[in-house]
Amino acid sequence: MNLTPKEQNLAFHIAETLNDAKSLLVYERFAQRYSESFLLEVLDTVLKIPDAKIKNTRGAYFTFLVNQRANSQKSHDRN
Numbered sequence: 001m002n003l004t005p006k007e008q009n010l011a012f013h014i015a016e017t018l019n020d021a022k023s024l025l026v027y028e029r030f031a032q033r034y035s036e037s038f039l040l041e042v043l044d045t046v047l048k049i050p051d052a053k054i055k056n057t058r059g060a061y062f063t064f065l066v067n068q069r070a071n072s073q074k075s076h077d078r079n
Helices: 005-017 021-033 036-048 058-072
Strands: none
Touching: 005 021, 005 036, 021 036, 021 058, 036 058
8 A cells, every 4th residue: 555645644643633543554545545625524523522422432433434424425535
């Protein structure tokens, strides 16, 4: 997987923000596939959810939302 520096930085930012370094590879794949604006919009949504409403982890919720929204709106693909 050849990431651009911008994609690497975005993936690292997501992992760091969500305190989820173990999922960095997932975030790198997202950064390669989806637009930065889409991923930052989802990240913002996840961060606004109160802790009490997060059933698993913020990282898991982020991944769920990315997959859900990407499947419903294909326009977020970078390709």
